Amino acid sequence: MTRTDPTRSRKSEDAAASHRIADYVPLYYRVYTLLLQHIRDHGYDEHTPLPTEAEFAERFQVSRVTLRKAMNILEADGLITRQRGRGTFARKPVRPPGKTGFSGLIENIVHFQETTKVKLLAFERVGLPTNIAPLLDRQQGEPGLRIVRVRSDATSPFSHITCYLPEPEASLLKRNELRNTPVSILLERQGVKATQAEQWISATLADKDTAQALQVEMGSALISLTRIYRDTAGRPIEILHELYRPDRYEYRVNLSRVEQGDAPRWSEVPD
Numbered sequence: 001m002t003r004t005d006p007t008r009s010r011k012s013e014d015a016a017a018s019h020r021i022a023d024y025v026p027l028y029y030r031v032y033t034l035l036l037q038h039i040r041d042h043g044y045d046e047h048t049p050l051p052t053e054a055e056f057a058e059r060f061q062v063s064r065v066t067l068r069k070a071m072n073i074l075e076a077d078g079l080i081t082r083q084r085g086r087g088t089f090a091r092k093p094v095r096p097p098g099k100t101g102f103s104g105l106i107e108n109i110v111h112f113q114e115t116t117k118v119k120l121l122a123f124e125r126v127g128l129p130t131n132i133a134p135l136l137d138r139q140q141g142e143p144g145l146r147i148v149r150v151r152s153d154a155t156s157p158f159s160h161i162t163c164y165l166p167e168p169e170a171s172l173l174k175r176n177e178l179r180n181t182p183v184s185i186l187l188e189r190q191g192v193k194a195t196q197a198e199q200w201i202s203a204t205l206a207d208k209d210t211a212q213a214l215q216v217e218m219g220s221a222l223i224s225l226t227r228i229y230r231d232t233a234g235r236p237i238e239i240l241h242e243l244y245r246p247d248r249y250e251y252r253v254n255l256s257r258v259e260q261g262d263a264p265r266w267s268e269v270p271d
Contacts, residue, residue: 029217031060031070036079036247039090049087050080077247078155116180119157121213122148123175128164135228136166136236145170147183150213157214158248162241169237183238184229192237199227204243214245223249 035056044050051059057067071088074080082088127141138144147163163183165173172190173183184194204224211218223244231237 026217026219027062028066028069029073029220031062031066032073033221034060035070035074039079044090046081046089046091049089052087079247116151116153118178118180119150119152120147120175120178121150122146123178125170128166132164132239135239136164138166143167143170145173147173147178149178156245156248158245160210160213160243164239165237183240187237192231194229194237195232196230196234197227198230199225201225206243210243214243216245221246 038056038059039050050056053064053067053071056071057064060067071080075082079091080088081091124146126144126146128136128138128144130140132144133140133142136144144167145163145165147161147165149161149163150157151159151161165183165187169187169192172192173186177186187194202224204222206214206216206218206220206222208218210222211220214222216222223246225240225242225244227240227242228236229238229240
């Protein structure tokens with residue numbers, strides 16, 4: 001009977017994954033992504049040394065120079081620590097808590113305000129673009145407000161946020177009022193309260209401007225989250241498009257099993 005070597009199998013899977021990532025993403029950044037996934041999948045902690053650079057280079061079928069460059073990024077991001085004579089160890093990354101449900105969403109926003117800082121990149125009156133206007137129940141070109149900010153914690157920037165508001169909400173905000181305060185909270189102070197939120201998550205690649213703002217390579221994979229806030233009448237009052245570094249953010253959902261029919265179903269647990 002033939003026996004399969006699980007170690008060799010894992011190496012083959014890791015190597016194959018390396019070739020499936022888009023070719024235009026720099027090789028060392030592809031390896032960085034694979035290293036990050038490997039660390040998460042294997043549950044390393046601060047007391048368990050990672051494989052050596054030579055072992056990783058063989059696993060991913062890359063040169064030691066490429067592997068070392070990827071490791072340097074991990075170290076710069078605060079995700080690993082190198083200890084002379086002991087090896088390399090994983091460090092728990094600082095991530096904002098990912099919650100679902102509207103109550104959890106508000107808690108998340110308050111947490112961001114208290115523990116992070118914001119850099120304002122744009123605050124400008126614009127005509128609502130083609131991809132945004134329908135989501136706000138408006139026509140293309142109708143007047144609105146565009147706000148672009150980058151949010152950082154003590155380690156590095158982790159999210160790039162573009163916000164659009166239609167009128168009359170657009171006229172309620174002043175540039176000097178923004179600071180670190182989320183737009184939804186500023187609107188509520190003006191009497192415009194969001195009572196509903198819809199959001200969806202996808203993935204995208206960093207363009208030149210976003211890559212520079214988030215301190216990643218152009219073409220790097222990002223988590224893309226779009227969120228629409230609605231008031232008590234169900235009217236859209238704000239749309240957010242947030243791009244997150246995947247090494248700094250995770251999105252969690254609590255599910256409970258629902259016994260119904262022959263196969264189990266899973267339902268989201270409200271916050």
